[in-house]
Amino acid sequence: MRIVVFGGDGFCGWPTALRLSDIGHDVVIVDNLSRRNIDNELEVSSLTPIQPIGTRLATWKELKVKDIPFLNFNIAEHYHRLLTLLRDFEPDAVVHFAEQRAAPYSMKSSWHKRYTVNNNLNATNNLLAAIVESGVDAHVVHLGTMGVYGYGMIEGVPIPEGYLKVKVETQAGDLIDQEILYPANPGSIYHMTKTQDQLLFAYYNKNDKVRVTDLHQGIVWGTQTEQTKIHQNLINRFDYDGDYGTVLNRFLMQAAIGYPLTVHGTGGQTRAFIHLQDSVRCVELAITHPPQKGERVRIINQMTEAHRIADLAQLVSRLTGATIDYLDNPRNEAEINSLNVVNSTLVRMGLKPTTLESGLMEEVIGIARAFASRADLSKIPCRSKWIGDAGQPTS
Ligand code: NAD
């Protein structure tokens, strides 16, 4: 298949592009390198020494004799480059990772809120509009988030894969069955953009019959995949800073350098998780199981395990001897929640999950300890607050 990976220089996009190339697809990467520029803005670096995209791709070509063309442009702004690419390359599938993905970054200031909304919504809308205008029948595989559901806000109801069965009372007093998009309940501006993406997909799917799979992904942990391990120039990024570092990778890195684990509040928040290797495999499965023309947007919950943050901290502490700090929560989120998620589609398609127990120590030793000397401890605290003293977000 011909596949474009939008956001293919990022944490999830890079290993996905390599995997798709490795198994024989013709892959093109589009990325405007905004994530690398945000590292410059925040004065942080990946814990792992990631190479420039040119070095990454030259190494891949040398090792595998496979060319992955790279185009550097902003899909939220350069519509005509996007349209031309789709017309010339005629992809069978496009994988859409190209969004600003950090909730704390999206809450740092009004500028960061506006950037995240402009970037994410225009990226998604441009991609869908260009697919329609080009006439290519490319299957859109989008990386969404479990955060659109509000982490199980309806007590006692397992989170379905996107659509909720409801009974609606008619004027005559009869109850009729309906299936609706699960009510959106975002917890940050970033998560809000993903709930808006859902409406864009629903609309273009209804009006133009664009085929879409929206993968509602949990928090990704881990760093390396089968392909990124092959050579040091292919190493994937590892974010540990207070804006981009996600909770489990932060705990693993903190444990490796002897920094107390930073639990927000009591740690009663329950979240969904998936290992990076499984995330890559899920995208592959989504590509090889496309929806039919005219089928509604297919929504798949891309997660393998749910854990309470406090339990994760205790598990990491037990394995490594790390101490735990319970900090004032900088976010505005429920202190405690339970989470029960339906994830049967991916299991049915053949996903064999990597469990936390099996992969944690490999990550601590192989990555976090190996690159501990590159850590800048001043970048670990989360300084982005959802609500500041003046009722405004602060950074
Ligand atoms: P990332 O920031 O590492 O990668 C995103 C890539 O897209 C970056 O390389 C960036 O430069 C590029 N990009 C952003 N806007 C662009 C634009 N307008 N034009 C061209 N390129 C652009 O993020 P990630 O962790 O790889 O996440 C990828 C996707 O998966 C995101 O949409 C995110 O919401 C979703 N997701 C990530 C996680 C996670 O834990 N990392 C979990 C659930 C969902």
Ligand code: USQ
């Ligand atoms: N948390 C801590 N300590 C930390 C960091 C985070 O206790 O040092 C807590 C947070 O308060 C939150 C939870 O851990 O309750 C998760 O935070 P996170 O930063 O790991 O994840 P989140 O902000 O939700 O975002 C990440 C990705 C995002 C993706 C989302 C999936 O950055 O792109 O959409 O996970 S989900 O969480 O399922 O919505």
